[in-house]
Amino acid sequence: MATSSTLTPPLRSRRDSVHGHEKPSPVATALLLLGALYCLLPVLWVLMASTKDGSELFSTFTFAPSTHLFDNIAQLSAYRDGLFWRWMANTALYAGAGAIASTFVSALSGYVLAKFVFPGKGAVFNILLMGVLVPGVILAIPQYFLMAQLGLTNTYWAVFLPQIISPYGIYLARIYAAAAVPTDVVEAARTDGSSELGIFARIAMPMMLPGLVTIFLFQFVAIWNNFMLPYIMLGDDSLFPITVGLNGLLNQGASAPALYTLVVTGALLSVLPLILMFLLLQRFWRVDLAAGAVKA
Amino acid sequence: MRSILRVGAMATVAATALLTAGCSSPAADEPTAEGPVELSFWAWAPNIEKVVELWNEENPDIQVTVSKQDGGDPAVTKLLTAINAGSGAPDLMQAEYQKIPTLVASDALADISEGAGDLEDKFPEGVWSSVTLGGDALYAVPQDSGPMMFYYREDVFKELGLEVPTTWEEYADVARAVHASDPKRYLGTFSANDAGWFAGMAQQAGTSWWSIDGDSWGVDIDSEATEKVASYWGGLVEEGAIDNKPMYTPEWNAGLNDGSQVGWLSAVWAPGVLSGNAAETAGLWKAAPMPQWEGEEATGNWGGSSTAVTSQSEHVEAATEFATWLNTDPEAVQALADVANVFPAATEEAEAALTTAPEFFSNQPDFYDVAADVAETVSPFTYGPNVNVAFSAYNDEFAKAADAKTESAFVDALKAMQEITVSDLKDNGFNVK
Numbered sequence: 001m002a003t004s005s006t007l008t009p010p011l012r013s014r015r016d017s018v019h020g021h022e023k024p025s026p027v028a029t030a031l032l033l034l035g036a037l038y039c040l041l042p043v044l045w046v047l048m049a050s051t052k053d054g055s056e057l058f059s060t061f062t063f064a065p066s067t068h069l070f071d072n073i074a075q076l077s078a079y080r081d082g083l084f085w086r087w088m089a090n091t092a093l094y095a096g097a098g099a100i101a102s103t104f105v106s107a108l109s110g111y112v113l114a115k116f117v118f119p120g121k122g123a124v125f126n127i128l129l130m131g132v133l134v135p136g137v138i139l140a141i142p143q144y145f146l147m148a149q150l151g152l153t154n155t156y157w158a159v160f161l162p163q164i165i166s167p168y169g170i171y172l173a174r175i176y177a178a179a180a181v182p183t184d185v186v187e188a189a190r191t192d193g194s195s196e197l198g199i200f201a202r203i204a205m206p207m208m209l210p211g212l213v214t215i216f217l218f219q220f221v222a223i224w225n226n227f228m229l230p231y232i233m234l235g236d237d238s239l240f241p242i243t244v245g246l247n248g249l250l251n252q253g254a255s256a257p258a259l260y261t262l263v264v265t266g267a268l269l270s271v272l273p274l275i276l277m278f279l280l281l282q283r284f285w286r287v288d289l290a291a292g293a294v295k296a
Numbered sequence: 297m298r299s300i301l302r303v304g305a306m307a308t309v310a311a312t313a314l315l316t317a318g319c320s321s322p323a324a325d326e327p328t329a330e331g332p333v334e335l336s337f338w339a340w341a342p343n344i345e346k347v348v349e350l351w352n353e354e355n356p357d358i359q360v361t362v363s364k365q366d367g368g369d370p371a372v373t374k375l376l377t378a379i380n381a382g383s384g385a386p387d388l389m390q391a392e393y394q395k396i397p398t399l400v401a402s403d404a405l406a407d408i409s410e411g412a413g414d415l416e417d418k419f420p421e422g423v424w425s426s427v428t429l430g431g432d433a434l435y436a437v438p439q440d441s442g443p444m445m446f447y448y449r450e451d452v453f454k455e456l457g458l459e460v461p462t463t464w465e466e467y468a469d470v471a472r473a474v475h476a477s478d479p480k481r482y483l484g485t486f487s488a489n490d491a492g493w494f495a496g497m498a499q500q501a502g503t504s505w506w507s508i509d510g511d512s513w514g515v516d517i518d519s520e521a522t523e524k525v526a527s528y529w530g531g532l533v534e535e536g537a538i539d540n541k542p543m544y545t546p547e548w549n550a551g552l553n554d555g556s557q558v559g560w561l562s563a564v565w566a567p568g569v570l571s572g573n574a575a576e577t578a579g580l581w582k583a584a585p586m587p588q589w590e591g592e593e594a595t596g597n598w599g600g601s602s603t604a605v606t607s608q609s610e611h612v613e614a615a616t617e618f619a620t621w622l623n624t625d626p627e628a629v630q631a632l633a634d635v636a637n638v639f640p641a642a643t644e645e646a647e648a649a650l651t652t653a654p655e656f657f658s659n660q661p662d663f664y665d666v667a668a669d670v671a672e673t674v675s676p677f678t679y680g681p682n683v684n685v686a687f688s689a690y691n692d693e694f695a696k697a698a699d700a701k702t703e704s705a706f707v708d709a710l711k712a713m714q715e716i717t718v719s720d721l722k723d724n725g726f727n728v729k
Contacts, residue, residue: 054573054575055553055574055575055576057549058546058549058550058553058554058573059550059554060552069669080345080364098416121650126438141377144377144474145381146383148378148382148383148384148697149380149381149382151383153378153383153384154384160681232374232377235336235363235365235374235378235386236336236340236361236363236385237362237363237364238363247366248340248364248365248366251340251366251367251370252340252342252366252367255341255342255440255442255563255565255568255569255599255637255638256341256342256367256565256572256637257568257569257570257571257572257573258544258572258573259572260546260549
């Protein structure tokens with residue numbers, strides 16, 4: 001607890017000192033450029049490939065653009081009466097509502113773990129840490145059986161509920177709460193007669209906001225990209241998120257061609273909202289870094 | 297037949313019963329008191345939802361909703377998970393023939409022999425036996441079949457002055473000639489990803505991987521005939537006359553497009569795949585019967601599926617009615633052939649429906665005559681209750697062999713496949729001869 005709160009500030013101030021003062025090292029720059037290239041090349045590929053039609057996709061030069069982007073989008077939109085857009089809406093719902101719910105649960109649990117003293121707190125936190133180490137994929141099958149007993153498989157709930165609790169989110173929230181919410185302020189509010197929930201909602205939450213944005217983004221991306229859970233839980237393709245839906249277009253069985261152009265175009269469209277999300281929420285991240293620097 | 301599958305099924309059922317203590321038993325068929333009966337249908341045949349629309353228009357009382365699934369294996373895995381969990385399965389399911397013993401062993405399918413009526417005469421014998429498993433029960437209505445054929449680029453054959461191979465020996469010679477003309481060009485590829493393809497080749501060679509003897513199963517994957525097939529392909533891969541990359545990969549698609557794959561041992565449904573993956577080569581391909589081993593003209597089956605009613609369905613009667621309509625009604629069969637691009641299993645209806653060659657093969661007007669002749673030569677083949685295990689053993693072992701590129705590795709892979717399959721059957725409580 002104490003270690004985690006002292007860990008953050010030095011990390012931040014070091015980052016700040018790099019910014020603007022020291023000369024850029026050519027080796028580091030080259031390495032970063034290489035890293036950027038490594039990350040951006042696949043994106044460029046998707047961008048180029050989604051402008052090609054079926055026969056160009058496998059025959060023309062990989063990074064040569066073509067002119068069929070809008071045909072592809074039209075075809076994708078026409079596929080089974082616009083099922084693709086339904087998948088997009090589903091994903092937005094799973095990721096949007098799921099991330100909000102998950103962020104709230106994380107904030108509440110993290111705040112409680114950081115600011116309250118109760119028996120078994122250490123045990124709870126240790127179990128939580130173990131939870132961070134367990135990949136979600138492993139839990140998908142047990143979760144399926146649980147959902148089946150509740151009769152909730154093949155419903156929106158089956159994908160929504162398991163993703164609300166995120167051990168990593170709670171862990172992060174605890175660290176943010178410990179660092180950003182001074183215990184004095186909480187105690188002062190208590191003395192003034194505010195209820196515990198009131199303190200959390202009106203004092204702690206706003207203080208933790210930059211951290212919560214990070215948790216929200218983190219969860220949003222995790223749910224947006226999640227494949228295994230919805231793949232196992234859902235049978236009805238009108239409930240599919242985009243990941244499972246696109247995978248289905250690739251695996252149509254041996255006797256049907258995989259719909260590569262549709263999948264590539266779909267992949268491109270499906271990352272756009274994520275990019276947009278990051279651009280919009282980046283602002284809050286900056287606030288977070290600056291706020292840390294001032295406090296330190 | 298049913299009892300022999302049940303023996304082994306007991307073990308799995310007992311295990312899952314522990315997990316699903318709270319599972320509900322299916323209710324009796326619901327009368328149409330409140331609104332139409334709603335049926336869910338897991339399928340993956342392209343455009344099958346358009347065929348289902350025809351039914352929905354004509355039958356306001358029984359409405360069917362298609363949920364597209366990932367083809368073949370994933371859909372079965374998902375269905376079995378749902379069956380084990382006690383809920384979540386659809387009413388109807390598109391099931392490949394080789395999966396039916398597995399599904400029956402897990403109690404996933406309903407016996408629809410009563411509701412379906414007398415359908416036996418409508419289907420070829422081999423197809424019918426794979427949905428009845430040789431007994432009195434009926435586990436599915438056959439939808440389509442996939443008799444294997446040989447496809448080749450006519451233009452390339454002409455250019456190189458090659459004859460269409462009619463025996464496997466000739467096929468090897470042609471493969472060498474094709475590869476010699478251009479080191480990037482291959483007559484075909486050995487695909488370690490497609491166990492169904494290799495099973496079809498073994499079927500053509502006159503063997504059957506499983507057999508039933510009284511109350512025990514026989515597994516004969518490493519039979520002499522299959523070993524002949526494996527070492528034939530191993531030999532071709534070893535000398536480099538045949539490619540060793542799997543099918544259905546972007547690389548393979550590129551090969552179909554740019555003419556580096558000039559042949560494909562496939563099945564009657566190939567036109568759909570070729571037109572989807574290599575549209576610009578339309579009119580350049582031709583279909584011929586498979587190259588033959590000595591003896592009678594024979595072929596194998598690759599793919600093909602049926603419509604089954606699951607054991608979790610609460611509307612078995614309505615679902616059976618739909619499954620029967622989908623695969624035997626002339627209008628439905630016509631639609632299956634036209635929009636879903638399948639080769640319908642119902643003999644007479646298919647003949648009536650398939651009059652003109654697929655557009656991709658407009659250069660071969662007698663395409664379906666060739667196909668119909670080939671379809672009559674499909675050898676018998678029995679699938680066992682652990683096809684999934686055998687097939688994934690194929691993927692693992694033959695992937696290694698295809699990498700190793702030696703004939704002996706191919707034969708070893710077959711032996712490993714046999715061992716894995718037998719020990720899995722035993723582990724699951726089946727009697728194995």
